[in-house]
Amino acid sequence: MSAAPAQFPTATILAYPRIGRGRELKRALEARWAGRITEAELTQAANDLRKANLARLVELGLNPTDASLADAPSLYDHVLDATILLGAIPPRFDGRTGLDLYFALARGDDKVGPEEMTKWFDTNYHYLVPEIGPDTPLRFADDTVTRRFIDAREWGYVTRPVLVGPVTYLALAKADPATPDFDPLTRIDEAVAAYEEALASLHAAGAPWVQLDEPALTSDNLSRTRVELGELAARVYERLAAATERPQILLTTPYGDASHALPALAKTGVEALHVDTLRGSLPEGADLSGVTLVVGAVDGRYIWRADLAELREILKRAQSLGAARVTVATSNSLQHVPHDTALETWDDATLDENLHAWLAFADQKVVEVVALARGVDQGWEVIDAEVAEATRILEERAAAPGVVRPEVRSRTAALTDADRTREPYLEREAAQTERLHLPALPTTTIGSFPQTTEIRKARAANARGELSDADYEARMREEIASVITLQEELGLDMLVHGEAERNDMVQYFAELLDGFAATRNGWVQSYGSRCTRPSVLWGDVSRPAPMTVGWTSYAQSLSDKPVKGMLTGPVTIIAWSFPRNDLALGEIADQIGLALRDEVSDLEAAGIAAIQVDEPALRELLPLDADRHADYLNWSVGSFRLATSSVRPDTQIHTHLCYSEFGQIIDAIKGLDADVTSIEAARSKMEVVPELAEAGFDHGIGPGVWDIHAPRVPGTEELAELIGLAADAVPVSRLWVNPDCGLKTRGYEETKASLDNLVSATRQVRAQRGLES
Numbered sequence: 001m002s003a004a005p006a007q008f009p010t011a012t013i014l015a016y017p018r019i020g021r022g023r024e025l026k027r028a029l030e031a032r033w034a035g036r037i038t039e040a041e042l043t044q045a046a047n048d049l050r051k052a053n054l055a056r057l058v059e060l061g062l063n064p065t066d067a068s069l070a071d072a073p074s075l076y077d078h079v080l081d082a083t084i085l086l087g088a089i090p091p092r093f094d095g096r097t098g099l100d101l102y103f104a105l106a107r108g109d110d111k112v113g114p115e116e117m118t119k120w121f122d123t124n125y126h127y128l129v130p131e132i133g134p135d136t137p138l139r140f141a142d143d144t145v146t147r148r149f150i151d152a153r154e155w156g157y158v159t160r161p162v163l164v165g166p167v168t169y170l171a172l173a174k175a176d177p178a179t180p181d182f183d184p185l186t187r188i189d190e191a192v193a194a195y196e197e198a199l200a201s202l203h204a205a206g207a208p209w210v211q212l213d214e215p216a217l218t219s220d221n222l223s224r225t226r227v228e229l230g231e232l233a234a235r236v237y238e239r240l241a242a243a244t245e246r247p248q249i250l251l252t253t254p255y256g257d258a259s260h261a262l263p264a265l266a267k268t269g270v271e272a273l274h275v276d277t278l279r280g281s282l283p284e285g286a287d288l289s290g291v292t293l294v295v296g297a298v299d300g301r302y303i304w305r306a307d308l309a310e311l312r313e314i315l316k317r318a319q320s321l322g323a324a325r326v327t328v329a330t331s332n333s334l335q336h337v338p339h340d341t342a343l344e345t346w347d348d349a350t351l352d353e354n355l356h357a358w359l360a361f362a363d364q365k366v367v368e369v370v371a372l373a374r375g376v377d378q379g380w381e382v383i384d385a386e387v388a389e390a391t392r393i394l395e396e397r398a399a400a401p402g403v404v405r406p407e408v409r410s411r412t413a414a415l416t417d418a419d420r421t422r423e424p425y426l427e428r429e430a431a432q433t434e435r436l437h438l439p440a441l442p443t444t445t446i447g448s449f450p451q452t453t454e455i456r457k458a459r460a461a462n463a464r465g466e467l468s469d470a471d472y473e474a475r476m477r478e479e480i481a482s483v484i485t486l487q488e489e490l491g492l493d494m495l496v497h498g499e500a501e502r503n504d505m506v507q508y509f510a511e512l513l514d515g516f517a518a519t520r521n522g523w524v525q526s527y528g529s530r531c532t533r534p535s536v537l538w539g540d541v542s543r544p545a546p547m548t549v550g551w552t553s554y555a556q557s558l559s560d561k562p563v564k565g566m567l568t569g570p571v572t573i574i575a576w577s578f579p580r581n582d583l584a585l586g587e588i589a590d591q592i593g594l595a596l597r598d599e600v601s602d603l604e605a606a607g608i609a610a611i612q613v614d615e616p617a618l619r620e621l622l623p624l625d626a627d628r629h630a631d632y633l634n635w636s637v638g639s640f641r642l643a644t645s646s647v648r649p650d651t652q653i654h655t656h657l658c659y660s661e662f663g664q665i666i667d668a669i670k671g672l673d674a675d676v677t678s679i680e681a682a683r684s685k686m687e688v689v690p691e692l693a694e695a696g697f698d699h700g701i702g703p704g705v706w707d708i709h710a711p712r713v714p715g716t717e718e719l720a721e722l723i724g725l726a727a728d729a730v731p732v733s734r735l736w737v738n739p740d741c742g743l744k745t746r747g748y749e750e751t752k753a754s755l756d757n758l759v760s761a762t763r764q765v766r767a768q769r770g771l772e773s
């Protein structure tokens, strides 16, 4: 039943959001995990959602039967789906099958821990990291992808199944912990053989096209450079293309620049080649005569209405490169943007009108792709009206009040290096020691305490108008008081107020700063059933009033011990929002940096002696291509220093970083020049401490000793051992003891027990080493 070769569809997207307009997938998954629905009901809900998504894409203008419909439904994660397809199951999961296996890999079960999770390229989406050793099975083990194709055809659609490509799959894998030095990419031939079988199965079912995603070819941040991965991919795709029993192949290179690899890939025999023209560039000078060039013109990462005039020029240029055909797509999967701007309303009427005109979520982007494809297909004049409309809206946006604010621009323009420089560290250290009176190995936490159901309920009631602002504030003050009492009882040395009043460490600030707009339904999948709602950063940023001073001063008034002020840094605010696309990130970061600088000064003036500025996303925004690293590190570090350099030498600046793999940003960590850096370290057994020391980092450091990502309570012995390991690597006078990250997702019982052990372990180490306490 093989299909005749069909040409690649003129309009397509690389994938559609899979969480659902009403977060149907989230609800179904969580209902299943809580035992409220059966496995069959979960499958039914997932099928209904998939059907609704396919129908919606057709309604938006994609062709139902020519493989335009990129079909990438996943119950949890698409990398996990590839692990299942390949049967690459780590041995600890033996004995499990079906959804029990699937969810055990994703979330662990009562006997085993899950696969590790890490961030997908430079996005805030987390995938499950494959664990590959020399003996991990790699074969075509599961035909879900084929069955899904057949199901969709029964519903009346000819879809284009989407798979993570073999190079990317192995490039993202880590070694099986039993063989830590093993290089997963050495298994590439077996992986390719498995993909050959998967493609044969799709072919037998009549699939005309398959999409293989190879974003690894755009990244220098993996175990090989993107050039090396490109060379490997050329060999791999030559082999895959040589198979006769297969669908036609679309090879995609989203998220960055794969132009180094495109000339070779164009000659492998794959029928269509995608290029991300948002982050990458067109394959100038390549022989494209044998391929369809699928131009990823419409931005799949951010949420701004496209500049159709500019994209038309890119597409015209693409049409001049001699490709067999040129078609239009998104730069990457739309999974990183919310479903539909029609689901939003903003309270301010002008903002509401403006944002509806300026923004394009997934559905609006599909319409943009379809319009551009009509231009490519039928001649550019047929979309003159759409192009003119897009240009008019962009001009209106540029001139709208709040987009450019002279008082903000003149402040950033006047900045000099002096604004980013504090007194020398040794001078600060002496002044802080004198002011803070801390014991050796001071203990502290990262900021948040458990966000209990009561706290969430109070916030929701306040948002609905059922709890007055005064009552809400009183409720949060009670919470702060109880968190302070608890920390004093536990014997912690530097306290925090606990962040009860914050829904989210970025949204909280976005709501208080000018230039941001929160969304109501702008949910984006973070991992599995977890979604975030990034704010839209649309205008110049400034701080109309202090944001944290009241809460922090209240907390400090309750204790003689120092309470740390707690702010989120510019890079993290940008990374977890949708930043504007009409201003360089460095300039946006400085605007946020200045707003934070004012907050830092106000905290200092209120008597707060230590202020933490969190930058957990510092690693995440590191550009994929190495050529852009230096510039990024320069502006990201610069904006942090801008936020934190206004204070006196005796005010202690802390920062916090998480999400492992600090190797590439060690110089940046040094560059932040924070007095104390707390950093995730428990899972890697303090590995980062000697690494930092060797790199010449010599300020205060608090390597996390308690892995807060799991509900487990670490024992005193284990904690003392980790503290000892750190104390062997750096001078004890600069070592702090703290958990890996904030405690907002933990319960009170585990929090109390773990912190109690953390304080006992610290006392033990102090005693062993004859340190004062």
Ligand code: GLN
Residues within 6 Å of the ligand: 446, 447, 448, 499, 505, 566, 614, 616, 656, 657, 658, 741, 742, 743, 744
């Ligand atoms: N201060 C924040 C908290 O404790 C830091 C969170 C983070 O690193 N993601 O919750």
Ligand code: ZN
Residues within 6 Å of the ligand: 446, 616, 656, 657, 658, 659, 740, 741, 742
């Ligand atoms: Zn953290």
